[in-house]
Amino acid sequence: MASTIGDLGEFGLIERVTARFPRTDDVILGPGDDAAVVRAPDRRVVASTDMLVEGRHFRRDWSTPRDIGHKAVAQNFADVAAMGARPTTLLIGLGVPADLAVDWADEFAAGVAAECATAGGTVVGGDTVRSDTVVVSVTALGDLGGRAEVRRDGARPGDVVAVAGRLGLSAAGLALLDRGLDAPEACLREHRRPRPPYAEGPRAALLGATAMLDVSDGLVQDLGHLCAASGVTIDLERAALVPPPELRAAAAALAGERSADATALMLAGGEDHALAATFPPGTELPDAWTRIGTVAPRSAEADAAAAPAVTVDGRPTDAAGWRHFG
Incomplete structure (x- = not known):
């Protein structure tokens, strides 16, 4: 044999x-x-x-x-x-x-x-x-089942930004493995076997999502690609980014590390393969989707000043995301 x-x-x-x-x-x-x-x-x-x-x-x-x-x-x-x-x-x-x-x-x-x-x-x-x-x-x-494809270039000022799936757990799992730590197990599991919300993509299309993408390189970085394609900016609400208990536990275990803040892991971590989308204002979102921010216009002044496309509570963030050639 x-x-x-x-x-x-x-x-x-x-x-x-x-x-x-x-x-x-x-x-x-x-x-x-x-x-x-x-x-x-x-x-x-x-x-x-x-x-x-x-x-x-x-x-x-x-x-x-x-x-x-x-x-x-x-x-x-x-x-x-x-x-x-x-x-x-x-x-x-x-x-x-x-x-x-x-x-x-x-x-x-x-x-x-x-x-x-x-x-x-x-x-x-x-x-x-x-x-x-x-x-x-x-x-x-x-x-596509007869639906229009949901691209990155359809977001419009006034749209709401929402996410389906988990954020930060996979990045936490990678950091735990790198440190030789074996808990929390939920974070290690999400890094090894991410669980994308597959059904929520077609559902978002049916709800009229104006733009959507897979969060693979970090929420802020990936939403920046959406902003560039749509010519808009996005402001995220820190209060809406609530770390789950297992992510807080991972942040505590990683205390002293550069990425040890639970919210920072949600903003910069990738490979959870959550879905982030923009929806017209007033859209009634299903339970699987959480509203996390709003879309705003991008001004010529902002372009000239190289202002960040994605902010958190109106302020720039240093959440960098994954760089394949960094």
Whole structure:
């Protein structure tokens, strides 16, 4: 019996892994041919792609292969949901060392399958290659169901800003792992297996969301992208950013660290894959959405002074967010 992926071989690995993924109504032809064929009932397809690189986005001593499978799906299908679409299918490219245990691939695929079941999609193909480290590349597709896509450039002055999902827990979990701390477990779990509110993307579209995005690099930084696309500013309300008990506990455990303030973790932390959106004033928000601020016009004077696009209680914030090449 093969014990490593090198023993199993490329085609043996593909057959072993793809057997875990069910055929859904979105799939006409799944894995096994030169390309997959999927349905596009809306006649438009939402598409997004992302990568996870060992040592940069995950560490095998911090996360199980099942964790990594969950995370690979979550961060990609969250982008689909942020467009107001329903996640449908995934293509996964997997680069692995030849001496990696077959059990690792089995557990990774189990995590992918489990997160797909939560999000509502499935895997229809991909590629496998030999690599010195583990690299996961994912392309995600989604269906708009006849709705208009929710872009970043539709926010208007007077709109309310709201968020669905968790903020700060994943960043806290990363900081805890970096410090060698093993609690609070809720923060470690959110870092290893983020839980995007998939259903809230299409729901926000139906509610008339004017702009929306996935919070992957930090709330302030990502809302800054929305502001740039829409030509507006956003003022967040600190009183609305209420850290949950587990985030307060993490901040206490990290006391003395630069990012130890619970609210700062909510403002700057990423990888929770919450959804942030703007809605017309007067929109009755569902319980899953929390109002956290308002949209305002951006003046020429502000542009000339390079004023920040996102403020908190009317004042600039030093919440920096994640910098991939920083």
